[in-house]
Amino acid sequence: MNTTLMGTILIVEDTPSEMELMSHYLKESGYSVISAVSAREALNIAIEHKPNVIVTDIVMPGMSGFELCRNLKKHPATEKVPVVICTSKNQEIDRLWGMKQGADAYITKPFTREQLVRAIKSVVV
Structure with a gap:
């Protein structure tokens, strides 16, 4: 794993445009990004990859955020x-x-890159 990255973020989002935006913001800020389009998929990925932070939407088909x-x-x-x-x-x-x-x-859409990165930095110990 590339140690120059600031960490791995798992994004759980079923809207492609939102996923794209968050991925872009986080990659620009030095994070490695993995993604899931459903909560069930996210659970499996999180257990397997143990990301540093998980960013999830609430309203998704199947299981909610x-x-x-x-x-x-x-x-x-x-x-x-x-x-x-x-x-x-x-x-x-x-x-x-x-x-x-x-x-x-907890952050609400629409958000700025700064709000997203600040929220992530605030939860990383």
Whole structure:
């Protein structure tokens, strides 16, 4: 693995344009990016690759980002991996629920590159 990179980020997003934007921002900022288009796929990738941070959408077919967060925090291989929820759900109740599911940070769309990178940096120990 290339040690000059700042870490590996797993992006879980079912909208191609959003995935593209996040990948671009993170690669530009020096991160290595792996991606999943569903929460189930993300669970398997996270267990196998142990990314430094997971950025997930909430509204996805099948399992939601909230469920993904709960499952990640329950699994020994991924319980310590920080989760950043990135969603268009901008109500305070959504943010509180996200944090209750184990999310480490919560940002809303649309976001700037700075907001995304700041959220990731804030959860990496």
